[in-house]
Each structure stands twice: as structure tokens, then as C-alpha cells.
Amino acid sequence: MKILIPVDGSQHSLNAVRYAIELAASLSVSPQLLLLNVQRNVATGNVKLFIDAGTIDDYEREQGMLSLQPARQVLDAAGLPYQYHLSVGQPAEAIIRYAAEQRVSGIVIGAHGEGGLGKRLLGSVVAQVLETSELPVTVVR
Numbered sequence: 001m002k003i004l005i006p007v008d009g010s011q012h013s014l015n016a017v018r019y020a021i022e023l024a025a026s027l028s029v030s031p032q033l034l035l036l037n038v039q040r041n042v043a044t045g046n047v048k049l050f051i052d053a054g055t056i057d058d059y060e061r062e063q064g065m066l067s068l069q070p071a072r073q074v075l076d077a078a079g080l081p082y083q084y085h086l087s088v089g090q091p092a093e094a095i096i097r098y099a100a101e102q103r104v105s106g107i108v109i110g111a112h113g114e115g116g117l118g119k120r121l122l123g124s125v126v127a128q129v130l131e132t133s134e135l136p137v138t139v140v141r
Contacts, residue, residue, distance in 0.1 A: 001031040002104040006095045008037065009067035012110030012123075016140040017071045020108045021078045031105070033082040035071050036098050037064040038091040060088050092128030099135055106136040 005020050007013040017035075024030050039060040043053070064086035075082045087094040099107055112123040130137050 001027070001029070002034060002102060003031045004034045004036060004095070004099050004102065004104040004107045005071070006036045006038065006091070006107070006109050006125075006129075007068060007071040008091075008110075009070055010110060010112065012112045012141065014070055014074060014110070016108045016110040016138075017074050019138070019140045021075070021080060023108070024080060030080070033075065033080060034098075034102055034104065035068055035075075035082055035084040036087060036095060037067045037084070038087045038089060038094040039064050039067075040091065041088050061086060091125045092132065095125070095129055096132055099133065104135065106138065107133060108138045108140060111139050111141045 003020055003023070005013075005016055007017065020031075020033060024033065042060065043051075043056045047056070068084050068086075072082075072084065085098060087098060095107065095109075107129065109126055109129060110123075111126060126139055130139070
């Protein structure tokens, strides 16, 4: 069993990680936990005219690793093995694509992410994942 946990560094994504840890403890065979961070593409419009691709890649990788750090610390403290992956693009699309590529059994996702408007409503990324995923999706508050 593989469980995908998209994380963005928010408290809700940490809650999803903690839920996955509880779920793993309740199973007879430990699932494979996959962390995914998706950075929105910052190289839009004329940005590429002023900033080289290497600098953009470095920035996206740095931000992704910063977003993964709290989830990795929680999993390390729990002593659970995991894999992590960084992606760039539209978050919901990247989550669905990665879930299919990795043939995960389900997705555990935090109810809201790091965004002003997303804190007022069910996160738009979460809503899109729920709408488009053919896999079971568990939303954690």
C-alpha cells in the first residue's frame, strides 16, 4: 500500500502527516509513505527574460525543501520511512499525476494550504483533487 501526502508546510498538511502516521500504526503492514511538494511555476510572463532558468530552478527547489522540512521532521521523529518528491506546476494536476505515476492506494491531504483565500474556504487545491481524483482522498483538518 502506498499513501501520498501532499505537503506545503502548513499546519493542515502537518495534520495530514500525523493522520497518516496513525493510519500506518493501525495497519498490519506498514504502508509506503510518499511526500509531495508542488511549487507553483514562478517563471511566467517575462520572468525568464530577467532571471535565468538555473536561478529559478534553485529557488523552486529551495522553497520545496523548506515546505517539506516540517513533515520530514515529524516522520523522522515517528521513525517511519518515507520518500519525498518535488514538483513544479499546478498543484492539483501535479498531485493527481504523481499519484497515478506512483500507483498510490490513496491520498491524505490537509484541508487548507498556505494561502489567504484558501484559509476561508476548503482549499481550492483540495477541492480540485477531490473533484478529479479517481483514488480515495482523505481530507484532514
